[in-house]
Amino acid sequence: MLAIGDMSFATKKAALEHFRAVLGRSKVGETIDGPDHGQLLALLNRHPDALAKIGVGVAHFIVDVAAFGSRCFVVVRADGSSTDWSYRTAVAGVGRSLLEEFLAAARFEIAPEMQAFKREYFDRYESGMAPCQTTGQMISIHDAHVDHQPPHTFRAICDRFLDDEKMVPSYEWLSAPADNQHSCRFTNETLRQRFIDLHRRLADLQIVEASVNISAGSYGYRSATKEEAQRGLFDDP
Known part of the structure; x- marks a missing residue:
């Protein structure tokens, strides 16, 4: 209770x-x-x-x-x-860890490209309804998420970035909490662009029904835990 x-x-x-x-x-x-x-x-x-x-x-x-x-x-x-x-x-009742802040910042940086991918997919269908690429169910753009297909899931790409850069999440290159920030962001432009470039190179995207994507989780290695799903860590940008 x-x-x-x-x-x-x-x-x-x-x-x-x-x-x-x-x-x-x-x-x-x-x-x-x-x-x-x-x-x-x-x-x-x-x-x-x-x-x-x-x-x-x-x-x-x-x-x-x-x-x-x-x-x-x-x-x-x-x-x-x-x-x-x-x-x-x-x-x-608990705040996000630095790793979770990094994941939020990473999603923020790729969000424009993810949204463009979604719009381009739905623009192919005049009715405004398009097939989920996992289930085949016809869905609207409002019920759709952009999913990263394995093996290069969103979490896998984020882990690869940290490994390549030999670093851990830090407020030295991530924005600290501030009024009306809405999301943590990269403060180092070089690192920001490197992440975007890595994502462009590795990501294999598909359009899926939102409920399918959230229930499966987008970390790739495992499904979302109940707590992670509740806190929105798997939401599509």
């Missing part, structure tokens, strides 16, 4: 579904009020960076559009400043 404020959820998955629904029904830029406000405040207090996110105090919450069209919650503070925050991280 997971308690968040005066709410109780049987599982973390149930909590994620609840707050995903709040995110989905809230209009971008409008103040979230009523019961949703209190629920989000209780959830934010579970966030591992709650003190920094809350700052001088919470005035209200809004929904904003993050990188590449995804939605996120934003806390507007009493002094007018604001920052984004992840409801997934708050439900999990």
Whole structure:
């Protein structure tokens, strides 16, 4: 049982579904009020960076559009400043490791090419529906993920990059947490371009149904654990 404020959820998955629904029904830029406000405040207090996110105090919450069209919650503070925050991280109650931050940064850097690949695939089909390249099921672009085919899965490419560069994830070349950053990013342009070049050289991409990709996991060596799936570590950019 997971308690968040005066709410109780049987599982973390149930909590994620609840707050995903709040995110989905809230209009971008409008103040979230009523019961949703209190629920989000209780959830934010579970966030591992709650003190920094809350700052001088919470005035209200809004929904904003993050990188590449995804939605996120934003806390507007009493002094007018604001920052984004992840409801997934708050439900999990733990922050991402440096390795997970690196994986997020790597996904951020290749996201434009991944999205272009998806658009080009669906542009071939006038109906707007295209076949999942794993199941053959017709799907819309909104229900599709870009998948890395083995052996060069996304995680395998990331591991190869670290091996080639003989380095471990570090804030010396990754951005530290900051307001409204949305995602960790490469701060070293040379390393950023090397990763993009390696990905272009190795990645063999395909379009699959989102539920198939998330359930299989995109690390390649194994399926996503329940915790990793809940925290969004396998989401398509």
